[in-house]
Amino acid sequence: MARLPRLYAPDLPNLAQARFTVPLSLGGEGQVMLDQVAAWLAEDSKQHGVAVHGWTLTFDQLLLLATPAGPAGLSGLVQSLGRRLAARLQIGRVFAGRFRSTLVEPGAWVLPSLIWLETVPLRQGLAADPELWRWSSAALHVGAAAGGAVHDHADYWACGNTPFDRQANYRSMLLEGLPGASSTRIERSLQGQWALGGPVFLQGLEGSCSRRAVAAKRGRPRKAAPASE
Template sequence: MARLPRLYAPDLPHLAQARFTVPLSAGGDGGAMLDQVAAWLEADARQHGVAVHGWALTFDQLLLMATPSGPGGISAVIQSLGRRLAARLHIGRVFAGRFRSTLVEPGAWVLPCLIWLETVPLRQGLAGDAELWRWSSAPAHVGAAAAGLLHDHADYWACGNTPFDRQANYRARMAEGVAPSAAQRIEQALYGQWALGGPAFVQSLEGTSSRRAAASKRGRPRKQPRAEDENAR
């Protein structure tokens, strides 16, 4: 089966996940390697016109929430990181297969996706608190670190009228975490690479997205009654 084209629509946030073939801690000082990849990410995002709203980097994966300026923006960032890492690690294949991505509905799923990706280090047992993991946007979102490469999404700004309010409200939401049902929706959207949002959002993508935004229903199409059958009733 031919793989689907990358799902893209202009001016919308994308959630992307790229897994590494070799853990970044395998060569020794994993922290130094994460520092380097984070620096490359900032440079590459600026170069390729990708506005990063949230990110998380662990030893086995990179997660991004970003709005690219064009259809190839996120792919260009991932490819550039792959070339840099391949040269540094002296390996051929950096990423385990094609990176996954999905379109995200603003106003409904941006904040859950941000919290989901920023709490990955907690789920992996790498940190006791998301804001203590410095290789993510969590510290910046709660006011514990400089913004760095971040371009905060409007949904984050809606968390409060002042920076203090936004940071406090976001910290409270991050402490609550993402409901299991919502986490499952996010992971399913990433795995299937279909749009993450409600029916109205998916319908709004018709004519603007690079391909069909939702999976087709399984099974054969419903058979339409023939005219003579209707007349016989």
């Protein structure tokens, strides 16, 4: 079956996942590589016009919440990171197949998607607190670290009127985590590469995005009723 074209619509954030073909080592060497990929991410996102709102690197995957300036921006960023990492590790393919991505509805699913990706290290048992995992944007968003090439989304700014309020309110949400149903919805949208949002948002994507934004209903189309004589 032919693969789906990349789902894209102007000025909308994307949640993306790229899994490594071979997980990085869990020791010091793997940590050095995570440091290097994080540095490349900050550099290459600028080159490819991708505003990164949140990110997480673990030993087996890269997760991004980002808004690309054009349809090729996100693909160019992931490909650039793959080429750099392949050259550094002296291996062939770095990522296991195409990276997965989904469009995310602002005002409804941006913050849940951000919380979902920043709590991956917690779910994988890599850190006791999301902000303690230094290869993610969590520490920046809760005020535990400064700097970093992160362009905060408007939904994050809406968490409070001051930096302290935003950081404190977001930290509460991060520690609370997501309901299971929300996590499942995010994971299914990412796996299927269908847009993540409500009916109005999805309907509004018709005609403005690169392909169908939702999966077609299964089964044969219903036959039209015969015309009455």
